[in-house]
Amino acid sequence: MFNQWNQGKSSIAIDLASPAGIGIVKDLIRHSDVVVQNFATGVMDRLGLGYARCGKRPVF
Secondary structure (H helix, E strand, C coil): CHHHHCCCCCCCCCCCCCHHHHHHHHHHHHCCCECCCCCCCCHHHHCCCCCCCCCCCCEC
């Protein structure tokens, strides 16, 4: 049943400690409508990926 529900989904692992990883996430956010994250409060801002830095398009 798990395979049926998750068919067609993909995942990615990104190293947020590297500048290349941050660039990948910024590009993903730029092309997304919704961003769902599970970090503690302030972590996205500290990484430079917060709402104010990534534009007003995606819903956080």
